[in-house]
Amino acid sequence: MPRTNEEIAARIAEDIPTGAYINLGIGLPVLIGDALDPDKGVILHSENGVLGLGAAPAPGAEDPELINAAKGYVTVNRGAAFFDQCESFAMMRGGHLDVTVLGGLQVSASGDLANWSTGETHRPPAVGGAMDLAAGTKRVYVMMKHVTREGAPKIVGGCTYPLTGVGVVTRIYTDLATIDVTPAGLRLVDCAPGHGFEEIARKTDAPLLID
Template sequence: MTTRISRQELAARIASDIPEGAVVNLGIGAPTLVADALPQDKEIILHTENGMLGMGPAPAADHIDPDLINAGKQAVTALPGSSYFHHADSFAMMRGGHLDVCVLGAFQVSERGDLANWSTGKPGAIPAVGGAMDLAIGAKSVYVMSDLLARDGSSKLVSSCTYPVTGVACVTRIYTDHAIFDVTPDGLTVREAFGDNTVTQLEELTGLRFTHHESPTDQESAT
């Protein structure tokens, strides 16, 4: 019985949903895997908040340039036409609504799309939100990439966030290892379930109530 997909498979699924010509920021951690999964036949421009536009995939081990890194200090490549700029200019792009999509990790996402991804509130935790707040509010679409369940088995999808909130009602879609969820005015909708997962099983895992995503075929049948 298959109930989960790998992070690499999930990264590829996210990459396939990013539209042609989009300017995209990938958050620290698992979202960086999306860079290596982007379709070669699409022009998608990657932005990194430390001051680069036109970032490419990870380099081969023998072609690492220590001056080319993303915000998570991982080695990256520069595609033809890429550009570099001041950190302040990078944040102006983020805050000014110039990013089409950002992909962020999460500790929790509420059923109305609130995002908590910078601190669990534990003593010694990171003391500042960094650029996550600007990305969550500034991007036109916010995709979350996360495991559905935390290490202790609790759901990361919750009715209300108990961790410090990064942004309120900012999440567009949630990609998890069990299923993909859309955030709608009526709550969370199951867009796609992976493996043997059903809506009922997902509700049992999370303690939330979901609706099915209505596909074009369903719409035609309804008419």
């Protein structure tokens, strides 16, 4: 069975080190927040200017001046900090965050990431902080489906969608597998139960290595 989104999130949460400073991208990666072991003391960063994001507020306790990067209402934990955009992006671009988990449209065999645009021209483009997170974070994890709704591989030899960053991805987590981007190429780390190397290699449009 392929992993559910919650199961992918739980798999990623296992790999987040104790005490890490992390940023979770908008979309699927937000699920990881719920999957983290509270005893690990992981501190969540939000690019609009928070370290120490907490749970969603109780109904009626929403504060319009306390939001996350997705513009949703949040709370902060003990020990949180607020700061301006220059400091926030210094944390991101300057390599101070340990891990970011981003959604992906495509990842290439050399770790290029495409996640901000499908190249559509009928709506205005928008990028936000995706390129800064990709360029600067120590470890860039991508959480996505292994193939598109039409069955096309999302892990490819070279991205066809506009790039977010070149050679930035460390590890890819999908509903079928976990794959590392290494200097030698893509290396299979693990598979979802009931799925094996041959199927995953067939659904990956780039050479796949296994130990």
